[in-house]
Amino acid sequence: MDPSFWIALRLSLEVALLASFLLLLVGVPLAWLLAFRRFPGKSILEAIFLLPLVLPPTVLGFYVLLFLGPEGPWVRITGLSWAFRFEGLVFASVLFSLPFALTAYREAFLALDRNLLDVARTLGSPWWKVWSKVVFPLVWPGLLSGTLLAFAHTLGEFGVVLMVGGSIPGKTQMVSIYIYDLVQALRFEEAARASLVLLGLSLALLVLVRLLEAKGRAWKSTTA
Amino acid sequence: MEVHYRIRKPIALEVRFRIQGFTVLLGESGVGKTTLLKALAGLVPAEGRPYGGLPPERRPVGYLPQDLALFPHMTAWENVAFPLRGGNRKERALALLNRVGLLEHAHKRPNQLSGGQKQRVALARALARNPEILLLDEPTSALDPLTKDQVLGELVELIRREGIPTLAVSHDPILARMADWLVVMGSGTILQEGPPEEVYSAPSQLLVARLLGYENLFPACIEPGGVEVNRVHLRLSLPPWAQPGDTAWVGIRAEEVIVVRQDRPPPLENILEGVLVSLHPEGLAYRGVFQGSIRLQILLPRHVQARLNLHPGQRLQVVLKPHYLHLMPGQMD
Numbered sequence: 001m002d003p004s005f006w007i008a009l010r011l012s013l014e015v016a017l018l019a020s021f022l023l024l025l026v027g028v029p030l031a032w033l034l035a036f037r038r039f040p041g042k043s044i045l046e047a048i049f050l051l052p053l054v055l056p057p058t059v060l061g062f063y064v065l066l067f068l069g070p071e072g073p074w075v076r077i078t079g080l081s082w083a084f085r086f087e088g089l090v091f092a093s094v095l096f097s098l099p100f101a102l103t104a105y106r107e108a109f110l111a112l113d114r115n116l117l118d119v120a121r122t123l124g125s126p127w128w129k130v131w132s133k134v135v136f137p138l139v140w141p142g143l144l145s146g147t148l149l150a151f152a153h154t155l156g157e158f159g160v161v162l163m164v165g166g167s168i169p170g171k172t173q174m175v176s177i178y179i180y181d182l183v184q185a186l187r188f189e190e191a192a193r194a195s196l197v198l199l200g201l202s203l204a205l206l207v208l209v210r211l212l213e214a215k216g217r218a219w220k221s222t223t224a
Numbered sequence: 225m226e227v228h229y230r231i232r233k234p235i236a237l238e239v240r241f242r243i244q245g246f247t248v249l250l251g252e253s254g255v256g257k258t259t260l261l262k263a264l265a266g267l268v269p270a271e272g273r274p275y276g277g278l279p280p281e282r283r284p285v286g287y288l289p290q291d292l293a294l295f296p297h298m299t300a301w302e303n304v305a306f307p308l309r310g311g312n313r314k315e316r317a318l319a320l321l322n323r324v325g326l327l328e329h330a331h332k333r334p335n336q337l338s339g340g341q342k343q344r345v346a347l348a349r350a351l352a353r354n355p356e357i358l359l360l361d362e363p364t365s366a367l368d369p370l371t372k373d374q375v376l377g378e379l380v381e382l383i384r385r386e387g388i389p390t391l392a393v394s395h396d397p398i399l400a401r402m403a404d405w406l407v408v409m410g411s412g413t414i415l416q417e418g419p420p421e422e423v424y425s426a427p428s429q430l431l432v433a434r435l436l437g438y439e440n441l442f443p444a445c446i447e448p449g450g451v452e453v454n455r456v457h458l459r460l461s462l463p464p465w466a467q468p469g470d471t472a473w474v475g476i477r478a479e480e481v482i483v484v485r486q487d488r489p490p491p492l493e494n495i496l497e498g499v500l501v502s503l504h505p506e507g508l509a510y511r512g513v514f515q516g517s518i519r520l521q522i523l524l525p526r527h528v529q530a531r532l533n534l535h536p537g538q539r540l541q542v543v544l545k546p547h548y549l550h551l552m553p554g555q556m557d
Binding site (some may be wrong): 124 | 265266279281285291295306307349353
């Protein structure tokens with residue numbers, strides 16, 4: 001296998017890993033809010049979070065590029081130039097995979113029997129104990145499966161990372177773009193091998209997601 | 225213990241009643257029973273005594289919701305140990321499970337337990353907090369109909385032995401019969417409370433009578449020494465509030481309508497003549513409809529049916545003994 005394949009794959013895995021971690025950090029509180037709280041403008045907020053699901057990735061990528069680019073607000077506010085860099089890829093990936101993670105997290109929370117939380121409180125538990133002993137043990141399969149789904153999704157993204165990162169080999173060339181470049185250069189044999197690796201990886205991740213969902217359901221059926 | 229609570233949302237209600245021993249609060253669905261129980265547990269905003277203003281984690285109550293809410297990822301003993309603090313949590317939890325007779329099931333998960341067993345695990349878990357009162361939401365609903373009476377009887381016995389005042393809300397009259405104190409709730413307010421035999425025999429109004437299973441209820445006109453129902457005079461002793469000329473409601477339970485035996489001297493008063501329209505077995509009794517100048521539901525114990533051998537279409541006489549006729553104030557509805 002061409003060493004530049006491994007470099008591209010490694011970059012993809014790093015971006016996906018960091019993006020998934022950030023999604024967990026941002027998505028879990030957000031999903032809790034959307035699952036259980038009512039506030040004005042909630043529907044609009046939900047629609048905005050789901051937008052990346054229907055928007056062409058190039059459009060999303062274009063806006064992220066404008067936002068992060070040399071003339072964009074991000075540079076003016078923070079002084080950090082993230083376009084065509086690793087940070088920009090992670091930022092775009094978080095936005096792109098947010099709907100997947102958010103939907104899975106929210107489902108996990110909605111499957112939780114609220115009576116369990118109420119009873120835990122009447123049994124004298126402060127909120128942190130309710131979370132650590134009741135909420136987390138019951139929702140972690142859902143949270144993990146949502147995160148794995150977001151990870152797999154980030155691994156396969158193309159349009160957004162092409163717009164935000166360009167395709168700078170060794171710097172922002174992710175594995176999906178690498179394969180595209182191979183095909184453009186008519187190097188079909190190498191493209192086929194690289195694609196097979198990605199196919200295997202994605203399949204393994206999805207099997208894991210399914211197993212975790214089954215575990216989440218097992219809890220749900222015993223609460224009734 | 226005196227309870228006085230005012231709730232605005234999700235249902236507006238204001239109630240004042242006593243909890244004394246095993247107290248059952250009876251009411252139809254939707255009158256706010258569960259809301260009241262949640263308010264007492266601190267889970268619904270409310271004002272009142274006791275515990276007003278305290279968050280749920282600081283109220284000394286043991287709350288058992290309708291679905292019991294056992295933690296599905298914990299075994300029975302881990303559920304019971306949940307509220308315990310300090311050392312020997314496992315031993316203390318096992319001792320509590322022993323108290324409710326479930327020691328041998330300590331290592332089972334909730335989904336491996338029967339409805340009655342789950343209920344007792346939930347009880348043991350609530351007892352682990354040393355509550356001042358227990359709050360039970362529809363304790364009959366989680367139980368298998370076939371064994372409901374027995375399992376419920378055991379639960380009530382267990383709670384009595386623990387000596388903790390208990391408020392059980394229910395729409396099931398079976399539970400009401402086991403109560404030490406019975407409270408009847410209407411929409412947003414308390415209709416009547418007292419010892420169950422008193423409430424059962426003398427419901428204060430039509431709604432209470434309906435809830436307690438009075439099937440024969442008729443608008444009546446008060447006359448000297450009795451009432452008139454469908455142009456029939458029924459003698460009964462009038463309470464002080466009943467003035468001749470007033471309208472009221474008179475009720476009699478189906479099981480207290482007595483069929484007259486032809487081989488005995490007939491009673492002297494309140495005899496109705498008519499036809500037995502239908503008769504069906506109902507458990508170990510027989511339920512029938514009597515049509516005379518008044519239409520009555522009747523319920524015959526099986527030993528009575530064995531002696532009388534009644535059949536539909538037959539003419540018969542029934543007697544409404546003054547002692548069993550109950551008069552309640554109220555306009556015709």
